[in-house]
Amino acid sequence: MPAQSIHVITLAEAETAHIEEVREILQEMAELHRQEEGCMRFDVYADAARPGRFNTIEVWENLAAHKRHLNSALVTRSVLMLIGKVRGLPDIRVLTPVSEMAD
Template sequence: MPSLPVQIVTLAETLPEFRDEVFSVLSELAELCRQEEGCLRFDLYCDAANPNKLNTIELWESLEAHNRHLNSTHVGRGVLILIGKVKGLPDIRILKPLNELT
């Protein structure tokens, strides 16, 4: 049985004084992520009420493709650049359709 695509939502909050730098790093990272094998979608958003709150909405061919993404060189480099520029750790949520729960 083939694996189903995996939807991922990541939530993070930038420190206000680093917002422009964080946006720039994430925009560059998103371009690299979109080129990865197995990436079907990788979009960046900020909260309309609080632009320091950031989201990614991602769609990957499989959980394995997402795991490869998390272990990629460019993600590791991006994480290192963002240390101290965001509040805490990002909240990565792997979503499952409701109809798969029943």
């Protein structure tokens, strides 16, 4: 049986003065993270009801791929770019599918 994919949902809220800058950083992050080994999907969404609130939705081939991602220099760089531009710590949820649609 193949290793189970890992889905990650992250919620972050930009400081009001940095909304556009955070949007640009997240867009760049998505493009770069999509190139990582094991990344199946990395998308950024803006909350239609709350300006400055962003979600990333990621899918990784397996837990090992996600762990490699978390330990990468790219993640460190991304986090450092967001310090002082987002409110508090992002809410990160690592999920394993119970039931999902086939592609």
